Amino acid sequence: xxxxxxxxxxxxxxxxxxxxxxxxxxxxxxxxxxxxxxxxxxxxxxxxxxxxxxxxxxxxxxxxxxxxxxxxxxxxxxxxxxxxxxxxxxxxxxxxxxxxxxxxxxxxxxxxxxxxxxxxxxxxxxxxxxxxxxxxxxxxxxxxxxxxxxxxxxxxxxxxxxxxxxxxxxxxxxxxxxxxxxxxxxxxxxxxxxxxxxxxxxxxxxxxxxxxxxxxxxxxxxxxxxxxxxxxxxxxxxxxxxxxxxxxxxxxxxxxxxxxxxxxxxxxxxxxxxxxxxxxxxxxxxxxxxxxxxxxxxxxxxxxxxxxxxxxxxxxxxxxxxxxxxxxxxxxxxxxxxxxxxxx
Amino acid sequence: xxxxxxxxxxxxxxxxxxxxxxxxxxxxxxxxxxxxxxxxxxxxxxxxxxxxxxxxxxxxxxxxxxxxxxxxxxxxxxxxxxxxxxxxxxxxxxxxxxxxxxxxxxxxxxxxxxxxxxxxxxxxxxxxxxxxxxxxxxxxxxxxxxxxxxxxxxxxxxxxxxxxxxxxxxxxxxxxxxxxxxxxxxxxxxxxxxxxxxxxxxxxxxxxxxxxxxxxxxxxxxxxxxxxxxxxxxxxxxxxxxxxxxxxxxxxxxxxxxxxxxxxxxxxxxxxxxxxxxxxxxxxxxxxxxxxxxxxxxxxxxxxxxxxxxxxxxxxxxxxxxxxxxxxxxxxxxxxxxxxxxxxxxxxxxxxxxxx
Numbered sequence: 001x002x003x004x005x006x007x008x009x010x011x012x013x014x015x016x017x018x019x020x021x022x023x024x025x026x027x028x029x030x031x032x033x034x035x036x037x038x039x040x041x042x043x044x045x046x047x048x049x050x051x052x053x054x055x056x057x058x059x060x061x062x063x064x065x066x067x068x069x070x071x072x073x074x075x076x077x078x079x080x081x082x083x084x085x086x087x088x089x090x091x092x093x094x095x096x097x098x099x100x101x102x103x104x105x106x107x108x109x110x111x112x113x114x115x116x117x118x119x120x121x122x123x124x125x126x127x128x129x130x131x132x133x134x135x136x137x138x139x140x141x142x143x144x145x146x147x148x149x150x151x152x153x154x155x156x157x158x159x160x161x162x163x164x165x166x167x168x169x170x171x172x173x174x175x176x177x178x179x180x181x182x183x184x185x186x187x188x189x190x191x192x193x194x195x196x197x198x199x200x201x202x203x204x205x206x207x208x209x210x211x212x213x214x215x216x217x218x219x220x221x222x223x224x225x226x227x228x229x230x231x232x233x234x235x236x237x238x239x240x241x242x243x244x245x246x247x248x249x250x251x252x253x254x255x256x257x258x259x260x261x262x263x264x265x266x267x268x269x270x271x272x273x274x275x276x277x278x279x280x281x282x283x284x285x286x287x288x289x290x291x292x293x294x295x296x297x298x299x300x301x302x303x304x305x306x307x308x309x310x311x312x313x314x315x316x317x318x319x320x321x322x323x324x325x326x327x328x329x330x331x332x333x334x335x336x337x338x339x340x341x342x343x344x
Numbered sequence: 345x346x347x348x349x350x351x352x353x354x355x356x357x358x359x360x361x362x363x364x365x366x367x368x369x370x371x372x373x374x375x376x377x378x379x380x381x382x383x384x385x386x387x388x389x390x391x392x393x394x395x396x397x398x399x400x401x402x403x404x405x406x407x408x409x410x411x412x413x414x415x416x417x418x419x420x421x422x423x424x425x426x427x428x429x430x431x432x433x434x435x436x437x438x439x440x441x442x443x444x445x446x447x448x449x450x451x452x453x454x455x456x457x458x459x460x461x462x463x464x465x466x467x468x469x470x471x472x473x474x475x476x477x478x479x480x481x482x483x484x485x486x487x488x489x490x491x492x493x494x495x496x497x498x499x500x501x502x503x504x505x506x507x508x509x510x511x512x513x514x515x516x517x518x519x520x521x522x523x524x525x526x527x528x529x530x531x532x533x534x535x536x537x538x539x540x541x542x543x544x545x546x547x548x549x550x551x552x553x554x555x556x557x558x559x560x561x562x563x564x565x566x567x568x569x570x571x572x573x574x575x576x577x578x579x580x581x582x583x584x585x586x587x588x589x590x591x592x593x594x595x596x597x598x599x600x601x602x603x604x605x606x607x608x609x610x611x612x613x614x615x616x617x618x619x620x621x622x623x624x625x626x627x628x629x630x631x632x633x634x635x636x637x638x639x640x641x642x643x644x645x646x647x648x649x650x651x652x653x654x655x656x657x658x659x660x661x662x663x664x665x666x667x668x669x670x671x672x673x674x675x676x677x678x679x680x681x682x683x684x685x686x687x688x689x690x691x692x693x694x695x696x697x698x699x700x
């Protein structure tokens with residue numbers, strides 16, 4: 001690596017020296033910033049501005065200048081509902097958008113607290129005097145490394161109708177029934193019938209498993225942040241509490257929780273921001289189904305713009321702008337929180 | 345509730361193991377089982393025959409019917425265990441099925457065929473890892489319908505390596521400028537870089553697509569590489585680290601009339617190596633696992649990355665589960681190895697930056 005990188009960097013020295021002579025030392029930092037800012041400008045700021053413009057235009061052209069201005073039409077298509085709480089009362093695009101929006105909201109409301117609670121419990125357990133902490137920490141973090149597609153294939157394989165989970169549960173119930181068959185009273189269970197975990201439209205199972213699988217693959221990241229937060233709490237506080245004979249739950253309520261709160265808030269908001277952008281795992285695992293049970297708002301945007309024949313870029317852009325509003329607020333909260341954390 | 349908190353918050357007194365420790369280890373062990381079991385199950389399943397997968401053979405190890413080629417024949421036939429009416433069990437070769445019966449023969453005397461009821465037989469199996477699931481889609485031609493593993497692998501590797509090198513180069517340059525110079529507009533630049541956090545690719549999908557299309561980078565790996573090459577996380581990670589490098593080193597180098605570029609690559613880069621390593625690892629994970637953006641940019645299957653190829657293969661798989669599972673294992677192997685060797689850097693790096 002060294003032998004490739006160093007000669008390249010050395011070869012850049014003469015031109016950079018020339019630039020330095022031409023523009024002077026004071027302006028050289030701008031040259032160093034140029035590549036990064038160029039990419040941010042073209043692929044972050046320009047699209048952000050274009051997003052708003054495209055949301056006011058119609059047609060299916062990808063040439064911005066060729067797109068006719070349609071005013072608020074796209075927003076009307078999304079928002080002209082009798083009630084936004086009843087997606088069926090919306091126009092077609094609005095139906096898809098609000099279905100996705102409410103699914104995403106339900107997902108965020110269930111997934112974030114559930115995952116953070118488990119992540120916190122895991123971090124607290126790992127913060128004890130545990131043998132092989134590095135091993136356990138690595139194990140819990142491992143799923144974070146796996147790609148969403150791999151995660152979806154792994155769990156699809158476990159959860160399919162003739163998959164291992166159904167086989168294990170069937171076995172479990174059968175063994176249990178054999179075990180209790182000799183008892184004088186009847187406590188046997190009905191034989192387990194294989195469930196189509198990801199495809200059963202009448203049940204909440206697909207939604208449950210989407211939440212579970214997503215949490216499974218992201219938990220380790222938040223556990224790590226919370227563990228770092230726990231380890232930053234000064235040890236002498238605990239020693240003092242122990243000398244006073246403070247009960248452990250009180251130590252938790254009075255020392256651990258308050259001092260961990262900044263980290264906890266950052267973890268909460270960060271996971272909320274991510275939850276609103278959920279797409280990859282769910283899309284590969286269920287494709288948004290059964291029906292629209294797990295169809296998230298990003299899937300609506302993606303399919304409206306790139307999968308449907310109509311290529312409704314305007315509608316997709318308007319949906320993005322509405323979603324961006326939510327993400328914007330959440331991100332600002334997060335930045336304020338991490339600034340406060342860094343300051344305090 | 346109080347009891348639970350007591351359990352969770354308690355730290356052990358030295359030299360004593362109490363019930364909270366037992367619970368703690370049980371919790372951790374259960375967690376590890378939940379994490380590893382699905383992955384291990386995927387791995388052992390990927391070594392089974394397509395038939396075992398279709399029949400959802402729930403046994404842990406990969407079993408396969410023993411096949412033999414009888415003398416005087418070129419076609420291999422399967423061995424079955426036949427339980428004769430007298431209760432003895434013999435291993436015979438299945439010549440062909442015949443209604444509810446099987447026509448079988450002793451492998452040693454293939455000409456003397458006889459008929460046994462199918463119900464009295466079961467396949468004679470052995471444990472065998474079917475490595476063909478791995479070699480057939482990769483080494484032998486590699487084309488499975490539209491699935492072309494070697495191509496996808498190379499595409500993914502190209503994107504990952506090139507994007508990571510570009511990210512390291514431009515982020516370290518920007519971080520150098522922001523940490524070691526005082527210049528007009530420095531705070532504005534910092535603000536702009538933070539502001540990009542408000543515009544993740546997921547919420548600017550359509551215009552980003554329009555821009556990339558107008559640059560002619562659609563269906564090109566560069567369209568995947570370039571837009572994500574600059575990352576606010578990367579710039580900040582490196583800047584924080586470079587702030588700790590003493591300015592005296594730079595002053596001394598300037599005395600020796602070194603150019604600023606030379607200061608950057610001779611002094612700053614080597615000293616910032618730990619932070620660069622963290623960013624490199626993060627970038628490799630991001631790029632290797634990236635899904636939504638490549639999905640938008642790459643439409644022709646020749647330019648697919650591994651993740652896209654795998655997900656479209658999953659969508660269309662009907663009779664090739666064994667290849668899908670094997671290729672999924674190959675996709676998770678590189679990250680698993682990277683993680684196994686570098687987990688200390690990765691976990692501490694992420695804990696310190698708080699970003700993914």
